[in-house]
Amino acid sequence: MNAFTPTDRSKVKRLHERGRYDEATIFPILDAAFIAHVGYVIDGQPYVTPTAFWREGRVLYWHGSAASRMLRFQEAGVPACVTVTHLDGLVLARSGFHHSINYRSVMAFGTARLVADPAEEARQLDLFVDRLYPGRRGEIRGNEKQELKGTTVIMMEIEEASAKTRSGPPKDDDADYALGCWAGVIPLAQVVGEAQADPKLTPGIAFPSGLADYVPGARFDAVLTACAGKLG
């Protein structure tokens, strides 16, 4: 089993039985997600920026304008923490203390660096589109030189990562099961809605067949997992 080696930085301390360090747990949580929260430090001040991200092997990527503060400061290579969270449900117990959350989360640590090679930058941006929208690159206009110049891709090889998850019903104190209150789980999921065509769309253009996984009502985490699975 491929696994990350936790140090004090990534070791799950609180409820450590919920912690996992193996790729087989961590990668699916990452691949089912679209938004990560990237933490970095400027002059002792922490910043947490939400950003779309993608993964290739043990490396996480994200992008933005070459002008953005986060990316400007990260070009030199700075310590970063990339956190991904899926909220799966509210856990209602028979005491306030035992109320909980069902979730899947990953904290990944590494050094965020600029992808300096223009060819690799262009390849990663293609991978980002392919990872989200199978077949779409064949239908849209390709990137122009000045667009690539105005875009920065950041990479972070994962040095350490931990996953933390909870699932299942509440766990109450023995004596509390006799209480007359309802207990259980209210599931939560991020769901795809009905696609809204651009008001300026030329009439007669259908929703792309390559995006067939984006069915209204589908779970977005499942769609993302399916799309990632279609990569060559």
Added chain:
Amino acid sequence: MNAFTPTDRSKVKRLHERGRYDEATIFPILDAAFIAHVGYVIDGQPYVTPTAFWREGRVLYWHGSAASRMLRFQEAGVPACVTVTHLDGLVLARSGFHHSINYRSVMAFGTARLVADPAEEARQLDLFVDRLYPGRRGEIRGNEKQELKGTTVIMMEIEEASAKTRSGPPKDDDADYALGCWAGVIPLAQVVGEAQADPKLTPGIAFPSGLADYVPGARFDAVLTACAGKLG
């Protein structure tokens, strides 16, 4: 209009026309959310921890075990960044470059501190339950002394905050509207599922009437907003 005064720390630099600093924009984004990503620094290393949070006025609160690393280090009062993100949709444009995301996000800055007064700590934990689950405190067992001792509540008065949002259809380069590809928005929303009773639930106990907003199919952000609106 009540607003936060941005400094270099919170000023939205990238696509600054998407930035807002007024409470009337920021508070509803916070109150529609359940999970925040809290950034803090230990020995130069950034950490981003997902956590449930709640708001009272200009103060954000979160809690955890008194043993957790994040809370242990924050007791002294440390700089923190609390970020909240709603992912509202994928924006598919006619070029890779103009693909975008519809979202509502807030970055809030301040100093995270321990809520040291036990009475205030207990009041805040009650507020947390009331904010999520109207009427539930009257049905469950109250907190016991040793439970409160084992729980830490952290507060962060917002010193600065900015909101950043995008909504609406793609914006393409003029020449690209003639392309034959589909363009538009795939909406995304976090949605409530069918409540799952605890397998150990005493038969005959119904789902609480106080939680009537948690209807299967309801948007969780709307439920949270409604519940926050019921606070005294």
